[in-house]
Amino acid sequence: MTTERNPIVSPALRCRKWARAVINLGRKILNTPALADGDMQFANEHFFLISIMKLYDWCDVLQAVEPRFANASKIVFDVVTPDVKNVRDMREHDDEYLQGGGRRKKEFIFTAGAAISIDATSTFVTDSGYFIGGRVNVAVLVDAASRFLPMLFDELDAVGLPWIRETRVPHF
Numbered sequence: 257m258t259t260e261r262n263p264i265v266s267p268a269l270r271c272r273k274w275a276r277a278v279i280n281l282g283r284k285i286l287n288t289p290a291l292a293d294g295d296m297q298f299a300n301e302h303f304f305l306i307s308i309m310k311l312y313d314w315c316d317v318l319q320a321v322e323p324r325f326a327n328a329s330k331i332v333f334d335v336v337t338p339d340v341k342n343v344r345d346m347r348e349h350d351d352e353y354l355q356g357g358g359r360r361k362k363e364f365i366f367t368a369g370a371a372i373s374i375d376a377t378s379t380f381v382t383d384s385g386y387f388i389g390g391r392v393n394v395a396v397l398v399d400a401a402s403r404f405l406p407m408l409f410d411e412l413d414a415v416g417l418p419w420i421r422e423t424r425v426p427h428f
Contacts, residue, residue, distance in 0.1 A: 275405050277311075282394050285394050301388050304388070343389035
């Protein structure tokens, strides 16, 4: 007897994992005092950017496999702007940018009015939010991932895959 694998399972699991990573890392970033361990905060920011882009990519796969997930995925698609991808890319290749290279040299420095000018590897915090690279608002992305997960779970229930809510994957 052969069993076919449900094509929804793998992308749905990855969406769940990456959404939880966005939420957990984002909350950690937002709850860490500004002058706390800068090295760990920098690393958490980097992994947060990777996590939101992985969530974006897997939402794209999931809705392509099963269109009923398009509404949930749209929550993520609406907030992952080109700035999010660009800042993630610039941080991933900061060695090139900080030496004057990189594919988007003109976008590496972010300027907001006369008072703020920072590069994509920097962060600033204002009353308006916590901004990675000057343009990625952590709270907005955490909020989107937090709204995405319940919609994902509702759709998974509807297609008979409620176990994906759980941390452990059942053995078949």
